[in-house]
Amino acid sequence: MAPKAYYSIHPKFHAAVDCIIFGFEEGELSLLLLQRDFEPAKGQWSLMGGFVEEGESLDDAARRVVAELTGLSDLYMRQVHTYGDPGRDPGERVLSTAYYALVDIKRYDHALVKAHNAHWVKLNEIPHLIFDHDRMVQDALRFMRYQATVKPVGINLLPEEFTLTQLQTLYEAILGEPIDKRNFRKRIASMDYIEKTGRIDKTLSRKGAALYRFNREKFDGNFKI
Amino acid sequence: MAPKAYYSIHPKFHAAVDCIIFGFEEGELSLLLLQRDFEPAKGQWSLMGGFVEEGESLDDAARRVVAELTGLSDLYMRQVHTYGDPGRDPGERVLSTAYYALVDIKRYDHALVKAHNAHWVKLNEIPHLIFDHDRMVQDALRFMRYQATVKPVGINLLPEEFTLTQLQTLYEAILGEPIDKRNFRKRIASMDYIEKTGRIDKTLSRKGAALYRFNREKFDGNFKI
DNA sequence: AATAGAAAGTGTAAATGCAACACTTTTCAT
DNA sequence: ATGAAAAGTGTTGCATTTACACTTTCTATT
Numbered sequence: 001m002a003p004k005a006y007y008s009i010h011p012k013f014h015a016a017v018d019c020i021i022f023g024f025e026e027g028e029l030s031l032l033l034l035q036r037d038f039e040p041a042k043g044q045w046s047l048m049g050g051f052v053e054e055g056e057s058l059d060d061a062a063r064r065v066v067a068e069l070t071g072l073s074d075l076y077m078r079q080v081h082t083y084g085d086p087g088r089d090p091g092e093r094v095l096s097t098a099y100y101a102l103v104d105i106k107r108y109d110h111a112l113v114k115a116h117n118a119h120w121v122k123l124n125e126i127p128h129l130i131f132d133h134d135r136m137v138q139d140a141l142r143f144m145r146y147q148a149t150v151k152p153v154g155i156n157l158l159p160e161e162f163t164l165t166q167l168q169t170l171y172e173a174i175l176g177e178p179i180d181k182r183n184f185r186k187r188i189a190s191m192d193y194i195e196k197t198g199r200i201d202k203t204l205s206r207k208g209a210a211l212y213r214f215n216r217e218k219f220d221g222n223f224k225i
Numbered sequence: 226m227a228p229k230a231y232y233s234i235h236p237k238f239h240a241a242v243d244c245i246i247f248g249f250e251e252g253e254l255s256l257l258l259l260q261r262d263f264e265p266a267k268g269q270w271s272l273m274g275g276f277v278e279e280g281e282s283l284d285d286a287a288r289r290v291v292a293e294l295t296g297l298s299d300l301y302m303r304q305v306h307t308y309g310d311p312g313r314d315p316g317e318r319v320l321s322t323a324y325y326a327l328v329d330i331k332r333y334d335h336a337l338v339k340a341h342n343a344h345w346v347k348l349n350e351i352p353h354l355i356f357d358h359d360r361m362v363q364d365a366l367r368f369m370r371y372q373a374t375v376k377p378v379g380i381n382l383l384p385e386e387f388t389l390t391q392l393q394t395l396y397e398a399i400l401g402e403p404i405d406k407r408n409f410r411k412r413i414a415s416m417d418y419i420e421k422t423g424r425i426d427k428t429l430s431r432k433g434a435a436l437y438r439f440n441r442e443k444f445d446g447n448f449k450i
Numbered sequence: 451a452a453t454a455g456a457a458a459g460t461g462t463a464a465a466t467g468c469a470a471c472a473c474t475t476t477t478c479a480t
Numbered sequence: 481a482t483g484a485a486a487a488g489t490g491t492t493g494c495a496t497t498t499a500c501a502c503t504t505t506c507t508a509t510t
Contacts, residue, residue, distance in 0.1 A: 006264060007317045010276035012237035015309070015320055039231060051235035058309035058320070082307040082322050084240070084283035092232045095240055095283070095320065097307050165487075182489070183469070205486040206477040390458075407460070408498065430457040431506040 016096040017062040018049035018133060020080070020140035021070070023105035023120055024157040029173045030120040031137065032069065032103070033129070037117045040091050041130040047137070048118065049096065062099040069116050071109025076102045076156035078147070080140045088132050100140040102156035148174045152194070155214045163201050163209035164188060188212075193219035241321040242287040243274035243358065245305070245365035246295070248330040248345055249382040252394045255345040256362065257294065257328070258354070262342045265316050266355040272362070273343065274321065287324040294341050296334030301327045301381035303372070305365045313357050325365040327381035373399045377419070380439045388426050388434035389413060413437075418444035 021032040034046050050065040052058060058079065067073045080098040088096070105120070113119075121127070123141075128134060148154045154170050155162075168184050188194055193215045200208040246257035259271050275290040277283060283304065292298045305323040313319070330345070338344075346352070348366075353359060373379045379395050380387075393409050413419055418440045425433040 007239055007319070010239055011279045013240050013277070014232055014235055015238050015240075052238070052309065052320075054236045054318075055311050057311060058307060061309075079306060081304060082283060084277065084286075084322070086280050086282060093279075094232075095277075097309070163487090180470070181487090182471085185488080186490095202477090206479080207475075207485080207487050208477075209487060388458090405499075406458090407500085410459080411461095427506090431508080432456080432458050432504075433506075434458060 014092060014094040015052040015058075015061075016049050016094050017052060017058060017065055018047040018096050018098050018136055019062055019066050019069075019077075020047060020098060020100040020137055020144075021066060021103055022100060022144065022157060023103045023108075024170055024173060025105045025120070027169045027173060029123045029157075030105070031123065031126060032108075032113065032118050033121050033126070034116055034118050036130075044130045045127045046130045047098075047133045048116070051094075058097050059099075062097070062101075066099075066101045069112060069118060070103060071112050072103060072107060076153060078143070080136070080143050083132055083136065085132070090131075096136075098136040098140055100144050102144075102153065104157060104159055106159055145174060152191075152214065152219070161197055161199065161201075161211040161213050163204065163211060165204070165209060167194075167212070239317060239319040240277040240283075240286075241274050241319050242277060242283060242290055243272040243321050243323050243361055244287055244291050244294075244302075245272060245323060245325040245362055246291060246328055247325060247369065247382060248328045248333075249395055249398060250330045250345070252398060254348045254382075254398045255330070256348065256351060257333075257338065257343050258346050258351070259341055259343050261355075265314075269355045270352045271355045272323075272358045273341070276319075283322050284324075287322070287326075291324075291326045294337060294343060295328060296337050297328060297332060301378060303368070305361070305368050308357050308361065310357070315356075321361075323361040323365060325369050327369075327378065329382060329384055331384055370399060377416075377439065377444070386422055386424065386426075386436040386438050388429065388436060390429070390434060392419075392437070 023030045023032060032048065034048055036042050036044055036046055048065055048069045050061065050068070052061040056064070059077070062077055062079075063073060063075075066075060066077065077099050080100055082095060082097040084095045086093055088094070126137065129137065144153070148171070154174050155167075157170060158166060164185055167188065168179055168181065171184070172179050194212050195215050195218075197211045197213050199211040201211050202208040248255045248257060257273065259273055261267050261269055261271055273290055273294045275286065275293070277286040281289070284302070287302055287304075288298060288300075291300060291302065302324050305325055307320060307322040309320045311318055313321070351362065354362065369378070373396070379399055380392075382395060383391060389410055392413065393404055393406065396409070397404055419437050420440050420443075422436045422438050424436040426436050427433045
């Protein structure tokens with residue numbers, strides 16, 4: 001076994017997680033940001049974060065922190081990067097691991113979000129954030145965009161059932177460019193894991209649009225990344 | 226400013242870096258692994274790692290750890306992922322950030338590697354490693370393979386000047402599949418940042434092969450990822 | 451001096467995937 | 481009855497990728 005000194009001669013650090021929480025509304029991506037009514041950096045904007053506790057994995061800490069703010073515990077989340085420069089937190093040294101989360105904006109707990117003084121902010125209206133959170137957002141956005149091109153993670157931003165128009169608008173928001181409707185629908189049609197539910201949504205058009213659903217089993221079977 | 230208690234009520238953790246060091250020889254990728262002659266886990270195989278010290282960034286710690294083993298301080302390195310499950314290190318709780326490094330196998334310091342009881346091990350001969358190092362290797366390999374498909378990071382595994390045959394063999398090793406010579410050379414010819422030096426290598430064939438070099442300036446100009 | 455061996459180097463044609471492009475259908479509110 | 485608004489639907493050209501085999505050059509050997 002290792003002698004205690006093997007570990008104890010080395011320093012320890014606070015560990016935190018910071019979460020880039022993406023939502024989708026009005027055809028645009030938004031982030032859930034805190035206007036901090038607490039120290040440190042009271043009054044400034046930041047990501048939702050929190051310290052890692054004893055016996056808690058990084059992934060669990062990120063899930064807990066996001067659930068504290070949104071009330072949602074079943075979100076799609078991915079680790080992005082760990083930021084460890086000395087001085088990145090001017091108070092004490094903290095290593096922070098960034099995670100991104102994808103939220104169906106119809107589902108989050110409005111009361112919790114309000115209690116934290118958090119707000120959905122559209123991507124192109126994001127204010128300057130504290131510490132290195134601006135960079136975290138850039139890194140998370142790039143990573144999420146990349147993932148969205150190789151697997152349908154974006155679907156986690158939509159309700160369980162969605163129309164192809166919603167899906168296309170979402171991908172236009174994620175990629176930041178318009179997509180041809182016919183080419184888009186051709187591509188979706190070739191993905192057997194995006195399947196018609198048979199139900200029709202009539203809230204957005206007179207004609208009504210077919211509702212689709214993501215079939216995780218078919219996807220996991222056909223696809224490995 | 227933040228009250229001290231904001232930080233001090235939270236636990237601190239040891240922070241480490243573990244390095245997946247790739248090399249290329251005999252047409253195959255290898256990793257530089259330690260056969261540990263020290264505790265913990267003496268006698269077993271592991272990645273080269275080390276603790277993060279006060280005032281040292283994660284990137285700096287990773288560079289230091291790789292330099293301790295190879296003597297090389299100018300390597301291409303990238304952060305892969307941070308592993309923070311409680312119990313991942315059976316001794317004490319340690320958060321470990323994995324980095325991969327690419328080494329020109331002609332350049333490393335043989336004495337240092339020998340002193341650490343380290344060995345180059347071909348990818349398909351890798352023994353079971355301690356803790357979660359097996360998973361780190363899998364994650365690093367996937368990440369490095371992906372990066373190699375979008376930018377020419379593989380070139381960091383070759384000497385300053387290299388032949389097209391060497392480059393092709395390297396990419397075959399990275400991607401794990403054979404590549405057609407004519408198609409490969411057509412693609413390389415379209416990359417103006419891989420340029421002929423005018424020099425000829427005669428060590429590998431009677432006829433001699435043109436030596437090429439990576440032009441970082443041309444690449445950075447033409448290409449953004 | 452001839453030659454055999456070994457790696458370097460070179461072009462074309464078919465197939466596939468991707469991008470561009472505009473009109474019809476359906477339904478409901480007026 | 482009709483106008484408005486969104487849903488839905490195929491084809492063609494272009495570019496990229498893949499498949500495929502022989503010639504050149506040099507030197508070590510005989």
